[in-house]
Amino acid sequence: MQKTALVPYAHLPRAHHAHHVLTSTVDVFGTAHWLLADRAPQPGGDALPFDALVVSVHPGGEVELTELSAVRARWPHLDRLPDGGFVVAASRARRYEDADQVQVLNALGREASSFSVGDAIEHLLVDEAGHIWVGHFDENPVGYADFPLVEIRPDRPVRVWPNQVRGAKAVAIHGERVAFYGGYAEEVDRLTRGELTEASVEPTDGGLLTLPDGHLPGRRRAVSRGSRIYVQAEPFTAWGVVDLSS
Template sequence: MQKTALVPYAHLPRTPHHNHHHVLTSTVDVFGTAHWLLAERAPQPGVDLLPFDALVVSVDPDGSVELTELSAVRARWPHLDRLPDGGFVVAASRTRRHDDANQVQIFDALGRETSSFSVGDAIEHLLVDESGHIWVGHFDENPVGIRRWSATGRLAWTSDGAAIPGLFDCYALNVSGTAAWACPYTDFPLVEIRPDRTDRPVRVWANRVRGSHAVAVHGERVAFYGGYGEEPHRLAHGELTETSVEPTDVGLLTLPDGSVPGRRRVVGRGGRIYVQAEPFTAWGVFDLSS
């Protein structure tokens, strides 16, 4: 089986902050900048240390580093992304009944909280687009599908009534520009969502690749990463026809040194899939367009 190695993309720099902080989460934003959310302590089951101060370390594609201190973060198991104005979104994956209005926190570029709101329990993916809208895909403990929110907490688009088959768990979500691509459980169709397009804002292609947790799309080409059972590192390629994804090739996606990752994070952005393996200090990239 053909192997494709990730290309090294961004590393968490060795700084005094890194040496004494725990990586809570990390992401790559819509403009290609990598971000790490650091805290002095790792979250512990049954131990409530909220709120806490945190540090965001941002590494631009050119390698420049920026530090942003966030005050009074309230997410135990957080999602993170950057807004186009330089601020940040931090969201708890699970809501707490007594504090669900504080599930999503918006911070300005100086790290000050400016607003908070709820987007619903069971966040699987949270990705910000170029316009500053926040895309949220949920897992099956709250099967509400996919939603797009403004940075002030206004619901801007919902998959309700969008005729997406089998949308029970948002396995894969890719946000690039102002559009999104998804591959949801249970039917795993490939879905293109362009809310700003008045004509046909949602397109659906039948797809035979099951269980993928990341998707990349470039023109008529598509790649799915991940799978069930013995295929967690599968990289399946396909081409778009009018109604379906036609498989063309299947291989393995490996780390840059040729090994396969254990625990990992994945982010889909257009034609790219970013992968971060434990200890979560480095991102690699697969680029479908290259």
């Protein structure tokens, strides 16, 4: 089976490896972020809110630190806003009956606003304009369907392509080329490439996406950004990338 190896992209500086990685992402501008705490959260046992640290590694290698105050999400999602602030969201909403589930923090790490978007967040992304996009996993009944590829732009009608690739966790687009990463059960490491036609997504080839050393990732995170899919494997201190444009 064809194998595609991730290219090393960003690493958490070793000085911060003693902290626990709550979550990590790569933003729309290519900067990698790690949300760190002194220790791992304990279900039902930790006091909320708590203070946390974001370590940001820019594409040129510059490291930036931001202290966040009064974070409420025990199992958070994270992304950065274009103004230097951050969005932190709790994946589950049921425990936030008296407090909003999504926190918007300014560049100083202090809460500026908050709101809720419904239970079962699986994906949270901020785009170049600062719009926040949220995807839910299938415990949330809002709009869950099969697996079409959908294009949503402010200046044109929504486009939908029927798609045969099921259960992908990330998607990359470059022109008419598309790639899907992940799937169910034994297809968790699958990388499927395809072409966009007027009527559908047509798969062209498939294989496995591996770590740079050729091993399969095991537990991992994946983030989609345009033509790129970023993947991070346990212990979640390094990001690799596959880029359709290269």
